[in-house]
Amino acid sequence: MNKITRRKFTKFLGASSIVYALERIAGYPTPLLAAKQKVVVIGGGFGGATAAKYLCMMAPNLQVTLVEPNKLYYTCPFSNLVIGGHKDLNELAYGYDNLHKKYGINVIHSIAARLDASSKKVLLNDGGSLPYDRAIVSPGVSMRFDKMEGYNVDTVNIMPHAWKAGSSTLLLKKQLSAISDGGTVLICPPKQPYRCPPGPYERAGLIAHYLKQHKPSSKILILDAKEQFAKQALFTSGWEHLYGHMIEWFPGSAGGKILRVDAGEMAVETEFGIEKGDVINYIPDQWAGQIAHESGLVDESGWCPVDQRTFESKIHPGIHVIGDAAIAGAMPKSGLSASSQAKFTAAAVIDMLNNKEPETTTLANTCYSFLAPDYAISVAAVYNLSGNKIVKVKGSGGVSPPNAKHSVRREEAKYAQGWYDSITNDMFG
Amino acid sequence: MLLSLSCTSCHGTYGISPGTIPTIYGKSREYIIKTMKEFRNGERDSTVMKRIAKGYSDREIFLIANYFSSLTEDIKQM
Numbered sequence: 001m002n003k004i005t006r007r008k009f010t011k012f013l014g015a016s017s018i019v020y021a022l023e024r025i026a027g028y029p030t031p032l033l034a035a036k037q038k039v040v041v042i043g044g045g046f047g048g049a050t051a052a053k054y055l056c057m058m059a060p061n062l063q064v065t066l067v068e069p070n071k072l073y074y075t076c077p078f079s080n081l082v083i084g085g086h087k088d089l090n091e092l093a094y095g096y097d098n099l100h101k102k103y104g105i106n107v108i109h110s111i112a113a114r115l116d117a118s119s120k121k122v123l124l125n126d127g128g129s130l131p132y133d134r135a136i137v138s139p140g141v142s143m144r145f146d147k148m149e150g151y152n153v154d155t156v157n158i159m160p161h162a163w164k165a166g167s168s169t170l171l172l173k174k175q176l177s178a179i180s181d182g183g184t185v186l187i188c189p190p191k192q193p194y195r196c197p198p199g200p201y202e203r204a205g206l207i208a209h210y211l212k213q214h215k216p217s218s219k220i221l222i223l224d225a226k227e228q229f230a231k232q233a234l235f236t237s238g239w240e241h242l243y244g245h246m247i248e249w250f251p252g253s254a255g256g257k258i259l260r261v262d263a264g265e266m267a268v269e270t271e272f273g274i275e276k277g278d279v280i281n282y283i284p285d286q287w288a289g290q291i292a293h294e295s296g297l298v299d300e301s302g303w304c305p306v307d308q309r310t311f312e313s314k315i316h317p318g319i320h321v322i323g324d325a326a327i328a329g330a331m332p333k334s335g336l337s338a339s340s341q342a343k344f345t346a347a348a349v350i351d352m353l354n355n356k357e358p359e360t361t362t363l364a365n366t367c368y369s370f371l372a373p374d375y376a377i378s379v380a381a382v383y384n385l386s387g388n389k390i391v392k393v394k395g396s397g398g399v400s401p402p403n404a405k406h407s408v409r410r411e412e413a414k415y416a417q418g419w420y421d422s423i424t425n426d427m428f429g
Numbered sequence: 430m431l432l433s434l435s436c437t438s439c440h441g442t443y444g445i446s447p448g449t450i451p452t453i454y455g456k457s458r459e460y461i462i463k464t465m466k467e468f469r470n471g472e473r474d475s476t477v478m479k480r481i482a483k484g485y486s487d488r489e490i491f492l493i494a495n496y497f498s499s500l501t502e503d504i505k506q507m
Contacts, residue, residue, distance in 0.1 A: 054434070336438050343434040362489060364435035366477055380477050382435075382484020396484025400476070412476050414449050421448030422441045429442065 036063040037353050040122050040132040042112050042291060044068030044096060046075075047138030047323030047338035049427040054346040055136075056103040062350070065106040065130055067122060071095060073428075074165035076196060077335050078420055083162065083173045084206030086373045092165060094428040114294035117316035134349050136311075137297065137304075138323040138338065139289025140164075141195045144302075147285045149260040158263040159280040162203075163195065172281060176207060179278040181215040186277035188258055188268060191225045193303070194286045195324045195333045198230040198369045198379070203281070205235070205371035208243040221277075222249040223270060224256040225285075230332075231369060231379055231399050238371040238409075258282075288325035295319070303327050308390045310348040310358050311341060320345050329390030331383055337365045339423055360385050362393070368416035375406065376413035432489055433496040444497045453497050461494035 039062055041052040052066040072093045081087040096107045111125040115135055122130040143161060145152050162172040176185070185207055189200035204220050211218040228251070229235070239247045250256035255272035262269070267276045287293075287302030297304045297313050304321040305314040308329050313319045322345050323338035331337045340363045348358035366380040381397030383390050400412060433444075436453065440446050444454035453461065467473035468482035469490075485493070 339438045340435045343437075344431060347431050347434075359431055361431040362435065362484065364438070364481065364484070366439060366481065378477050380480045382481060393484040396480065398480050408476065415476060418446065418449030419439050422446055422450055423438050425447045426438055426442045429447070 036061060037133045038063045038065070038131060039134050039136065039349060039353075040065045040067065040130050041136045041138070042067050042115070042122065043138040043140060043289070043323070044070070044073055044107075045138060045140055045323065045338070046335040046423070046427065047140075047342045048136065049073070049094075049096075049099065050339045050342035051136045051138065051322065051346050052105050053099055053103055053427065054343045055349065056105055058346060059350045060104075062353075063106070064104075065108060065132075066096070066099065067108045067110060067112045067124070067130070068096065069109060069111045071109055074169070075335070075420075075424060076163070076165045076199075077423075079162070079165035079169045080199065080203045080206045081370065081373070082165075082169050083176065083203060084210050084370075084373070085173070086206070089165070089170060094424060096428070098428055112291055114291060115297075115316070115319055117295070117319060120318060132318075133353055134318055134320065136320045136322060136342075136345060136349065137292065137295070137325070138321070138342070139291045139325050141286040141324045141333070142289050142293075144285045144287060148258065148282075150263065151261045151282065151284060155261065155263045155282070158266070159261065159282040161283045162281065163199075163283050163286075172279070175279045176210060179215065179218065182217040183215065183219075183278035184276065185211070185218065185220045186268065186275060186280045186282075187220060187222045188280070188282045189222065189224050189226065189229070190283050190285045193333060194283070196367075197332055197334075198235075198367060200224075200281075200283060201229055201231070201235045202369040202371070204247050204249075205239060205242070205369075205375075206373075208239065208246045209372045212243055212246065218246070220247045221275065222247065222256070223258055223268065223275065224250060225252050225258070226256075227251045227253060231377055233402060234377045234399055235369075235371065237402065238375065238377065242372055242375065288321075292321065292325050297321055297325075299327075301327070308388055309360060309385060310352065311345040312348075312352075320349060329383070330381075330392045331363065331365060331390055332367070334365055334367050336367065336419075336423060337363075339426065340364055363390065366419065368412065368419055370413060370416065371409070374413050375409040376416045377409065378412055378416070430492075430496055433493050436493060436497075443500055454500055456497055458491075458494040458498040461497055462490055465490045465494070 075092045099105045100107045113125045160168045160171040162168045260269040311320045322341040324333040351358040363383045368378045370376045377400040379399045382393040446452045468478045
């Protein structure tokens with residue numbers, strides 16, 4: 001980004017425009033700006049990459065460092081299309097070159113072990129450390145291996161969760177292509193809260209789309225820990241319309257609740273008996289990403305309590321937690337929630353570094369789910385603050401209409417692709 | 430300004446969309462206000478915008494319209 005465009009952008013910002021104005025009074029470098037203030041962002045996904053980019057766009061004077069272990073990021077959104085055979089995993093891969101070259105972000109591909117709030121440092125696994133004035137942590141989720149009998153770190157190689165896009169996604173796809181016609185696929189969604197509430201059900205539809213074409217006698221059983229799920233009426237009517245009775249959903253009270261998994265037998269045990277699968281997509285319960293635990297940012301729930309006005313940790317001031325790991329009131333754990341929170345938090349961090357009261361604002365979320373490559377539905381909502389809590393704005397949002405024509409679903413599928421193109425470009429472009 | 434950043438997640442950075450979602454960068458203030466209000470009261474059909482527009486007050490719509498209509502050409506050069 002060149003200087004002029006930065007200026008144009010910052011012109012519209014409260015805090016930064018003042019910083020900029022101060023900077024422009026020739027010969028008066030303020031003490032604040034004399035030493036570059038440092039913000040370290042942990043995690044290069046929807047929350048972290050967006051936060052780092054917008055910090056630089058809003059306040060070019062900041063020194064922004066992004067710590068992300070992987071050189072390529074694979075988006076979870078659209079990874080169900082990879083499993084269904086409609087996208088290549090490479091189409092969902094993004095590097096960090098633009099963030100470095102265009103925005104001047106210092107990108108470090110290393111594993112951050114933990115943040116030390118008292119010394120205001122991020123400690124890296126390789127022994128290095130990064131001092132910060134404020135930090136933004138967007139660690140996503142980690143899988144719980146302590147909740148289910150028979151389920152451990154090795155199980156994921158046999159029953160891939162595919163809940164982080166990458167090799168696990170490809171393993172699940174490979175397993176699906178190996179089953180014979182008439183096979184059974186078990187999908188076992190986790191308990192709330194977890195990343196991407198409608199994700200398991202989108203996956204069921206896209207797997208059904210593949211099976212209907214190639215192995216039409218096969219079955220998909222969804223053994224759910226829950227009694228209901230996101231966009232349920234739209235999913236169930238859409239499945240029936242598209243796939244007849246290929247997909248069957250069992251709520252927790254009707255045999256969906258899993259008591260034990262047995263990777264050796266390729267089976268799960270429910271209250272109603274043993275269920276065998278040719279492919280078992282067991283999606284474990286989740287909590288905040290590892291570094292949040294290591295840094296003491298989680299409460300007894302395993303998620304991160306934050307001041308919902310600024311996303312600053314309630315446990316460790318100076319550290320902001322955004323995205324899936326944060327307890328963000330009514331906002332769901334989705335890519336767009338994280339993106340929306342990231343921009344808002346970037347502005348709050350800049351204000352707080354300048355000893356200004358952060359602005360409040362309105363946040364938004366829109367999530368698309370595919371039932372087939374040309375059939376998508378959406379949920380949307382707008383959020384604002386009521387006291388210290390993020391709540392849905394009354395009357396806003398909701399899901400796609402029931403009983404809509406296929407042309408409406410097709411149009412939403414087109415916009416889903418547009419959503420994806422925009423948000424990934426907004427992160428990495 | 431901050432308000433408008435939620436729009437850009439779907440409509441693209443600065444409202445410049447790389448894909449199928451309409452670009453709102455550089456649209457006139459009047460057009461954005463009119464369109465948002467029509468989405469909100471159901472006069473204009475849409476897939477998702479009618480649900481989103483209901484979350485915004487007149488004042489917020491004005492601020493959003495003001496932001497996107499006042500972005501100037503050189504932002505595109507980035």
